[in-house]
Every structure is written in C-alpha cells, then in structure tokens.
Amino acid sequence: MKARVTVTLKSGVLDPQGKAIEGALKSLGIGGIVSVRQGKVFEIELEDAARGDAEAMMKSAAEKLLANTVIENYRIEVSG
C-alpha cells in the first residue's frame, strides 16, 4: 500500500524560496508566471492494512511530524 502526503504552505505565509524561484524562472525567460509556491511531497510505502487505518495513520504522521500545521496544510492520498 502506498500513501502520498503533500505539504504546502498556507496561503498568506511568506515563501522566500518560492519567491526566489519565481524570480529565477522569470529571468530564465520563462514567461507567464504569476507566482510560485514550493511544497513537499512524501511518498510512503506502507505495510498492507485496511485503507481506513492507513489514512488515520498518515493523518497522525502529518499532524505529528510531516507538516508544521502552524504554517502548512497537508493532503493525504492512499492507494493500492
């Protein structure tokens, strides 16, 4: 079983890295960019378990560690 946890900055939180990348893309001549925000994605291989269990487990992983919920949101997808 596989899970993917995507962690992104909450809107309103400054993202210096995203901003720098935005600038770099623009100066590389890649046009049409309004804004860039950078997040993280965790691809997690799980022992087989009921999907509900897996989701609960991933939620706890995200809350306890993977995301800093003060500034970040997370999204969980479980598959397979």
Add this chain to the structure above:
Amino acid sequence: MKARVTVTLKSGVLDPQGKAIEGALKSLGIGGIVSVRQGKVFEIELEDAARGDAEAMMKSAAEKLLANTVIENYRIEVSG
C-alpha cells in the same frame, strides 16, 4: 491557469532525508511504515495560455531549474 510540478528522486538514488523521516516516524510510534521518500512540489500560478503552451513552458522550467535531472524525475500537471 495552474500548474503543479512534482519532483522526486530517481529510484536508486540515496534519500538521506527520507531515511531520517522514516526513523522519526517510527520512533513516534507510527507503525506499518516500510519506507519514505521525499520530493518537492511546485505550485505555479500561470497567466492564461493555451494548455499546450503552458505544458511546454513548465517542461522547460522543470528541465532548466526545478529539477536536477541527473538525479531527479519530474511530473507536470496543468489544470484550470
């Protein structure tokens, strides 16, 4: 229009970060984890353009800057 570029390490490339997170999740008592690999996700807001153009642009962004294609793969999704 929105694009999302997901960048992940090629298989076989050491992911020290994923390894450390795996250890931390285990010691937080989150069971059933086989392995963790970490990647990046870029959420990019684009000026409206033909979807094909946007995809080509994102491909060039990924190749030139967002991904280190020596060790990373990337995936592009354009929406909206």
Add this chain to the structure above:
Amino acid sequence: MKSAVLVFPGINRERDMARALRLMSGREPAMVWHAETALPAGTDLVVIPGGFSYGDYLRCGAIAARAPIMSAVCAFAQQGGLVLAVCNGFQIACEAGLLPGVLMRNAQLRFICRDVYLRIDRSDTPFTRGYNAGQVIRVPVAHGEGNYIADGETIARLEGEGRVVFRYSSPDGIVEPNWNHNGAMNAIAGIINERGNVLGMMPHPENHVEALMGCTDGRGLFAGLVDHFKIAA
C-alpha cells in the same frame, strides 16, 4: 549556574556552547542525550545548541523537537526554568511550540557565515541583563535558514509586548535592510516567550567570548545569566 546542554544526533555546536558556559560560569555543563526523559536534578539553565539536528532534514528542528528529552524541557519551561535556544536550537524551540513563528530559508537562499551586528532592544531579561538596551554587539551567524517569519498577529504581539530582544542592525544600531542578512521580518534575530524565560536567537554569542580570540561581545549574555542565578541564590 548549573546548565544542561542538549545533544541531538547531528547537533554540532554543543562543544562551542559547553566551552562558553564553562568559561563564563566556571562550571562544566551537563551534556544531555536526546533519548533521556529527564533533565539532571537542579538544572538552572537548559541550552539547546546549534547544529544540524537530524541533518536539518524535513524542516530544521522538526525531528529534534519531538525527541523524548523535549517533553522534559517543555515542562521545565512551563515551571519558569530558563531555556536558551541558539540557531538550530531556536528552530527546535519554534517547532516544539516553546516560541512562536518559524525560521525559513535565508532570503538569498544561501548559507551565510559572517559577523553581524545585533541591537539589543531589551536589557531587562535574564538573558540580556549583561547588556544595555540600545547597545550593539558583534557576533557571528552561520545558518541557511534563519529568516524569521510569523503571521501578522504574532508579529504585532511580539512587537507590542516588547519581546523582540535582538535585531540585525548596522554597527551604530540602525535597522535597515542592508544589515538584515537573511531577510527576517522586522530584522528579528532573537525573541523571548511571553513569560520571558525562553530565548531563541539565530546568532552565536558562544563563539565570541574569548578575548584572545579577538571579540568578547557574546560574554554579556552568559555573564548576565550567571549574575541572574547568583542574585537568585
């Protein structure tokens, strides 16, 4: 002053900190392994030193903040115990909820090691009583993620309650973007918690305590703490 220096895997400025504490308090600090669940009895000061705990993987300080010893540190702080958190320690303290806000990538996205100037905004804390308010000190920074960021409300509270203790400034104490090497909001280099017993700061006062090594601007912080406990005793 009995101090305890926390040691997490990947921490690397614990020796620098222990040397400063030894030189300034005349007492060897206890080195406390992250897997411990209690602080040594009679600890006056807990120090979370700099380094790259867990390689700075995931988010700086995130994994260390969840180590067993941190529950004891949070309880210690809750009871009013003094906690000094420097650099990676600051990041750990924020992740552990001891201090508000977060330390993001430096604005120019590069690691920076250089001497910076800090204006001391408050001298009435146990950590800064060795200095005068408005005084400027020179201490090194060495970090890639020291860019202090918090939401508008938090910043307003920090400023309103006078909890910004150190700011990056010019040598004569002027706060301006040129001297704010990492882009921190309001040039914040160090803050204290509401109760005033937890200090987090990015720069390294522990590297500027020996006259023979050229600069002693960091001594005030340690001397102030030693004084604080002397008077308390």
Add this chain to the structure above:
Amino acid sequence: MTNVISNEPAITPELIAEHGLKPDEYERLRKLIGREPNFTELGIFSAMWNEHCSYKSSKIHLRGLPTKAPWVIQGPGENAGVIDIGDGLAVVFKMESHNHPSYIEPYQGAATGVGGILRDVFTMGARPIACLNALSFGDPQHPKTRHLVSGVVAGIGGYGNSFGVPTVGGEVRFHRRYDGNCLVNAMAVGIAEKDKIFYAKATGVGMPIVYLGSKTGRDGIHGASMASAEFGADADEKRPTVQVGDPFSEKLLLEACLEIMAKGCVIAIQDMGAAGLTCSAVEMGAKGDLGVTLDLDKVPCREAGMSAYEMMLSESQERMLMVLKPEKEVEAEAIFRKWGLDFAVIGETTPSRRFKVRHGNALMADLPIKELGDEAPVYDRPHVQAPLRPVIDAASIEPPIPIAGTLEQLIGSPDLCSRRWVWEQYDHVILGNTVQRPGCDAAVVRLNEGPKALALTSDVTPRYCEADPCEGGKQAVAEAWRNLTAVGARPLALTDNLNFGNPERPEIMGQLVGCIRGIGEACRALDFPVVSGNVSLYNETNGRAILPTPTIGGVGLIDDFTRSMTLAFKAENESILLVGKTRGWLGQTLYLREVCGREDGAPPPVDLAAERRHGDFVRGLIHDGLATAVHDVSDGGLLVALAEMAMASGIGAVLQGAANRIPAHAFWFGEDQGRFIVSARRSDIAAIERAAGSAGIPIARLGATGGAVLAIDGERPLPIEILKRRFEAWLPDYMSAVT
C-alpha cells in the same frame, strides 16, 4: 571455482575495454590467476588496477618525492599523512580530488568529495578540525561555469557545515582550460593523540571484519554501469551513478568511530572510498599479509537484489570497514546501534592470502590478495618536455593604461577579486578555534585550548606549471611555504593533489614528471616533506587538457596563536618594507594576461635558497615582534599585495615610485618570487635593516602607511573604499547575473 553464475555477462573484449583494462593488462591479470576471471572478478580487478587506486602512471615518479622528516609519523600510503606537533599530539591531513563527479552533479559531487576526505582523516583516529578546498572553474563566460560554481560551493558548504567542521581556506580560479573539466580538491585536517593513530593493516587470523555506517546501494557503480544495466530490472530508467552525500550520517559515523577507537575495539580500520568494499577489504588484508573472506549476504543493502558485482563496486558513502577485536564485538555493536548506524560482521581474516567473496552460497571471487594491489601494472609512460618559453623583457611591453587604472582593473578581475561570496557560504567559525578566517595568507586554527595553532593554506599557479612544469612545481610548494610563513608559522609538511590530463599523451606526462620534479626539489630545499596526496589524471575533454594543476596543501605550526601575524596594516605612519628582490618579471603574470591579453613567456624562476632565507628572516621578524603586518607577494604582484593590506585595514599608504631602471608596470605588477611586504614601526626600521644586511637579505623601503588612499608618487591616488568596492563586487555580481 566451483559455482558458475549463469546470468553474468560473458567476458568479451568489449566488456574488458568497458572496464578500462587494456588488452595487455587483461593478459597480465589472466596469467596472475591462471584462468579467465568471472564478471565479479573482472570488476574487482578493474577497480584495483584503475589509475585512481593503483597510481600506475605516476607511481615511479612519486617515489622521488621526499616524505621523511623527524616529525613525520606517517607518510604517503595510509588514509592520510600524520605529523608530530609535540605535546603528544599529531596532525592528520590529506587532500583529494572529486573532479569528475563534481562536473556531472556539482552539489553532490563536491559534497561527497568533502565527505570522503573527512572520512580519510577520522579513519585514522583524528577528530577533524578544519577543511580547505581548491577549486578551478572554466571561463566565467562559458555557459556552464556559473552553474558549476554555485553547485560546487553550495555542496562543499552543505556537507562541511552540517558535519560541523570549519572550512577555513582554499582557492578559486577561472580559466577556459577548465571549461569541460572543473577541479574540486578538498583537504581535511584532524588532530589526534600521537600514540592513538589507527591504520589499515589487519593483524591476526580469524578476526571479524565489520561493516560500519550507512547501507550499500547502487551508487557510483561507474565504468561498468552500462554492463550492469544490461541485466538490471529497471532498464527504462538509466541508473544514475551519482553518489549522494549524507553529512548527518557521517557526523554520526565520526562520533561512533571515535568512541569505539577510544574503547579499544579496533585492530584496523579503513574507509570505503573509491571502489568501496573492494579496495578497503583488499588493502586491509594485503597490508597485513593476510587473506580476507567476505560473505556478501551479510552486507546491509539499501536496495533489493544487489549482485556481488554491484556490492563490490558500489561507492555508497559514509561507510567503513574494520577489523575488530573479537572480544569487543558486543560493546562495539552497542555503540553503533546507539548512533543509529549499521554494524554487521561480514567476513574474517584468513591465513591464505586469498581474497574470497561469497554470495548466496556461491564463491563469486577467489583471487590472490597481494597481487591485486602489488602486481598492478606500473608504467613508465613516455614523456616529453614542452619547449621552454622565452623570457619576456619588461621593457618590450608597452603598458596600455596607467598604473592606477591597472590596479583597479586587476583587483576586480576574476582571479584576484575577493572570494567572500564563496567562503561566507562555509561555516568557518564553528568549533570556536578559527584565529584567522578566510581572506588571509593562511588560515590559523587554534589547537584545543591553545597556545599552539596550525596554519593551513592551499596553493598552485597552473599557468606557471604549464609554461614550465618544473619551475611551476617548485613555485606551488614555495608559495604554500611562504603563505604559512607570512602568518608566523613554521611550515611542517604538505599534501598534494596532482591534477593533469591524459597521461598516455607524452606532453601531458611531461607536465606531470616536470611538476613532480619541481615539487620534490622545493620540498627538499625547504624541509617540507610530502606526507599524503592524490593523483587525478585524464582531466581532459576532446583532447584538450586542463592546465597542469598540482595543488599543494601546506600545514605549519604556530607556538602561540595570539602571536600569529595578519596582513592588515595596523596603524598610520608605519614603514612599509619589501623583503626580496624585484626584477620586474612579467612573463606569465596576471598583468600580462588581464591587461595586455597575453598568456606567454617564461614564468618567474624560483630561487629556493633565497626563498628559504627570506622566509626564515620574515618569520624571525614576526617572532621578535618587529613586524606589524606581513603579506607575501604572489598573483598580481607588489601593488595588488599592498592594496590587499590596505583594504583589509582601511588604512592607506603613501608609496614611492618604481625603483630605478625597472619600468613602473613591471615593478608594481611583476611576479618575482620569494618576496614579502612587511610593515613595521618607524623606530624598528633601523634594527630590521641592519639584521637584513647582516643576513644578506635584500630589503627596500616602499613608503609609509596612512590616509584613506593608496598614493603612488606621480599617479592618481586611489581611495581604499573604491578599491574595496571593486574587489568585493566581481564575484557576487557575476553570480547574480542572468544568462
């Protein structure tokens, strides 16, 4: 051989060639073992017999280098060199290249280069206390250069900063000859108790061989990567051979290794560097005259289904191999577990002098262990010396612009501008012992609580080496020696990193031979032995080689760190003196290259006896408290050196015009060797000149410190602030420019 593994590729001439073995080398191999090797064995031989491990092209020439002195504890041949610095302490140091990997993937290539050299040092029981790095990049205008600079610098910082060692010095240069081949040479320095040094030599039969550190993956299985991909599962994704560094694990490995060493668990230890398990196991056995048997089923692996071939050739980082005292197994394992690292007994020493590798019940290799190393081919490759270049008469060079403008141009040029943008990305203050930070002639690092300190520098002038390899080799050593001297240190020993092109070309071989000869001469004359080093050949693309670049890493000792000398002027109204003779040598100077657009002529000759006299004299002045600032004169010549002293202090100088009969541009920008600028209180001048006179040392007055400008008689005065701005601007401007 009992078992034959069916899915291994057959040994064909193509496969042999892909493994970098020449037909005659393969013949030699076959004769040695008396049969055809299998695939795994071929891999093992190719690793042991490649240039990197066997030094087959350089060995006979390296023998000419002096490696002994009363203070040398261990010369070349171990993981790092070791010297005695008194008080029961030893310094362990070495330099190593990671050129090719850094060109492919600059961040990880440079990072793992730093990781590798740190491991070399702590394998010997030393705690690393400082790193240096010598970097050569292509033309700034080349489309790849900026990307390489940014990645390499970030990688060196990324690894060293996290590991927790200060990076205190190095060099950076740019030249189009490095366009397709950048150089990344990393040096690490550690300190140990003199009687607690650990070596690679195994002793005792039946001793457990232990694998330590991180798990093994398919990293860096090169050369042979194509061959192994043929029967790999993931054929669609071409397997990257890039190694990724994990400084976090390395830091844990350091602490764990030092702990088991202190507990007396270790008989022999060797890091897994190039050709990982193969090289480390063979070396431990061969040095101890013992056989080794490995059981690969026990090797901690990161990926499933790794073959013997892959495990033997993997270059996964942060790993060590150790021969353990059997009675200490439980204790040692507990220490490694505490640090969260792998610990596995994967073999044992045997009396047979055979190197045997088992995997899945099959014997995958059975080879004579001594011959693997000792019988590697050694070549006396043909070499020719390039014709010497003519000496350029300074009077024949028409200066295109006046002196003041020339200084402004030089000080803001790629090779002379400030390296701050680089070294600010390195934590150079951690450990709290950095007495002199980057930006000086040599870094100074206090040892423990002092008073002793080490001086560290890295130097070479490749354009001199190209024009005259022997003089260039001498000059590299002399400059390192001079830089150590300038901070008041007694130079003790050096490590070298010889970077050259393809040794199968006689003119490249000629460069290598010439440089080594020059290095040897200088080492002998200066009592400055070589205790470790590294050779990196084949640095060329499409038949175009790099400039010959024999990087010298020098180590010196200072008895009292509070008395180390710096190059900044200290006060106004002091005298400025020049020690050494100025002829106005313009051949191969930066003046000629940057201002006149010419890269020709003979390089400045090095008079080793004079070099030594002048250096000893200056060190004496520092020791006697007579010098207030000292700076050696090198790239860019006299005026550049003076400007550096002024910029470091903010104090200007009033300078007399050029000396008699020397054209002004040659006087100010010539690169004559063996010179130092010394500032001194006016009251001490007479004594200094007297001492110089009686020692036969040429000494001249240049002027006096003071003011906020560099004012040369008859020239436009140059404000220090403006010079400084130009000096600091080039690198950051270049790196932030958009291409």
